[in-house]
Amino acid sequence: MTEDALNSPGSAREPLRVVLVDDHGIFRAGLRAELGPELNIVGEAASVEEAVRAIHELAPDVVLLDVHLPGGRGGGGAEVAQACASVPTRFLALSVSDAAEDVVAVIRAGARGYLTKSATGADITSAAYRVAAGDAVFSPRLAGFVLDAFGTTAATDTEDNLDLLSAREMQVMRLIARGYTYKETAKELFISIKTVETHVSAVLRKLQLSNRYELARWASDRRII
Known part of the structure; x- marks a missing residue:
């Protein structure tokens, strides 16, 4: 859904x-x-x-x-x-x-x-x-x-694929990782909820993550939120 x-x-x-x-x-x-x-x-x-x-x-x-x-x-x-x-x-x-x-x-x-x-x-x-x-x-x-x-693991030396994210995807990723809803993220960035959804899907795919909870932990581990 x-x-x-x-x-x-x-x-x-x-x-x-x-x-x-x-x-x-x-x-x-x-x-x-x-x-x-x-x-x-x-x-x-x-x-x-x-x-x-x-x-x-x-x-x-x-x-x-x-x-x-x-x-x-x-x-x-x-x-x-x-x-x-x-x-x-x-x-x-x-x-x-x-x-x-x-x-x-x-x-x-x-x-x-x-x-x-x-x-x-x-x-x-x-x-x-x-x-x-x-x-x-x-x-x-x-x-x-x-x-x-839950996100206290130190950042690893493995390739994080951050360079695969666009500037807008980075913005969306940080807000979602902080606990913002799609609606709140859309309002913050002056874009549509559908656009936020598209960016989140792209971020999860590029970072090889399954959901926003994993994304929050991933971002916290790397101290990028």
């Missing part, structure tokens, strides 16, 4: 089966009302035990996962993700917390993205589709925590 399709309000998208995990019923109700109609909420949970049971029973496409949850061994959202590692689902963390330790813990446990609860329903809906497609999604300032935690 292309980024244009994800961001176009009129585009048709295959429904996603989603489980909401948060210990505050009012937040779950508000989130349910704000999410796009193409997200099919098949279950909800308010604790670690409820979440693990629901995810194993329902095997949703995406779990919208709070980081701090009661129950279990006190591990919250990270414990849920670890306990459901065998389930073919994707986890998108949602939290009021923007603390580095919370972000890193849930990503280490297997979550593919992390947004703060200030995100809009449209943002979360778009992020859910991107996570379901295997992409990594972070609020821009949180991406740095992930890079710091």
